[in-house]
Amino acid sequence: MARLIGQWLSQRLGQQFVVENRPGAATNLATEAVVNAPPDGYTLLLASLPNASNAALYENLKFNFIDDIAPVAGIARDAFAIEVHPSVPVKTVPEFIAHAKANPGKINMASGGIGAGNHIAGELFKMMAEVNLVHVPYRGAGPALIDLLAGQVQVMFASISSSIEYVRAGKLRALAATTSTRSPVLPDIPTVSEFVPGYEFSFWTGIGAPRNTPIEIVDKLNQGINAALADPNTEARLAELGSTALPGSPGDFGKLIAEETEKWGKVVKFADIKPR
Numbered sequence: 001m002a003r004l005i006g007q008w009l010s011q012r013l014g015q016q017f018v019v020e021n022r023p024g025a026a027t028n029l030a031t032e033a034v035v036n037a038p039p040d041g042y043t044l045l046l047a048s049l050p051n052a053s054n055a056a057l058y059e060n061l062k063f064n065f066i067d068d069i070a071p072v073a074g075i076a077r078d079a080f081a082i083e084v085h086p087s088v089p090v091k092t093v094p095e096f097i098a099h100a101k102a103n104p105g106k107i108n109m110a111s112g113g114i115g116a117g118n119h120i121a122g123e124l125f126k127m128m129a130e131v132n133l134v135h136v137p138y139r140g141a142g143p144a145l146i147d148l149l150a151g152q153v154q155v156m157f158a159s160i161s162s163s164i165e166y167v168r169a170g171k172l173r174a175l176a177a178t179t180s181t182r183s184p185v186l187p188d189i190p191t192v193s194e195f196v197p198g199y200e201f202s203f204w205t206g207i208g209a210p211r212n213t214p215i216e217i218v219d220k221l222n223q224g225i226n227a228a229l230a231d232p233n234t235e236a237r238l239a240e241l242g243s244t245a246l247p248g249s250p251g252d253f254g255k256l257i258a259e260e261t262e263k264w265g266k267v268v269k270f271a272d273i274k275p276r
Contacts, residue, residue, distance in 0.1 A: 109136060
């Protein structure tokens with residue numbers, strides 16, 4: 001996402017946008033670097049869902065994400081799906097719920113790590129469907145997906161963009177999409193909310209800037225990003241990834257961040273998720 005938008009902005013604004021990976025602490029190291037950067041528009045953050053859930057997950061953060069990062073623009077929502085290994089004897093969400101209730105604590109749910117998107121998506125499902133799944137965290141979604149394919153774990157709330165080819169090949173079985181509407185790349189797969197009313201999960205991304213970044217800079221970046229999202233080539237690329245564009249004003253993106261922070265804070269506390 002960062003490269004896709006960065007390349008567009010480089011061409012539109014005549015400035016080179018460089019993607020710098022700052023991995024570690026579930027996005028917190030990258031976020032802290034941007035929080036402490038000069039508010040001049042030259043250091044931006046690829047913000048995402050973990051930034052919202054981390055507010056409840058980590059007790060001693062050196063920043064307040066909502067207060068210290070100025071929302072610039074949303075980019076996209078990425079759909080996930082409940083995916084099971086073909087050996088699991090279920091084909092629908094109701095069958096999976098029944099199977100889980102008949103086998104409490106015996107079904108392993110893989111994730112990319114404690115507090116990762118697929119972890120909290122699973123915890124929300126556990127809470128709303130009232131099922132007992134055993135969380136098995138991995139060092140990233142890639143290794144988790146590999147073990148799901150091997151049948152070492154039974155279920156994963158997986159990103160559609162990273163797993164759709166396995167679903168199409170019959171190596172994994174997709175039961176439902178986690179978004180509120182059906183995924184364009186898996187239109188025959190129902191949504192979780194069709195069986196568990198009110199359930200919704202999507203992995204969103206957007207751009208943030210240091211607090212006190214001048215509004216004219218924020219607005220210029222917002223206009224550039226929205227123009228990128230309206231471009232047919234960008235739209236097609238997002239569709240390939242199983243994502244949908246998330247255009248809007250800085251205020252729209254700020255509202256999303258606030259709503260997601262509240263929502264996932266409740267899930268983190270209910271599931272008593274603690275970082276290791």
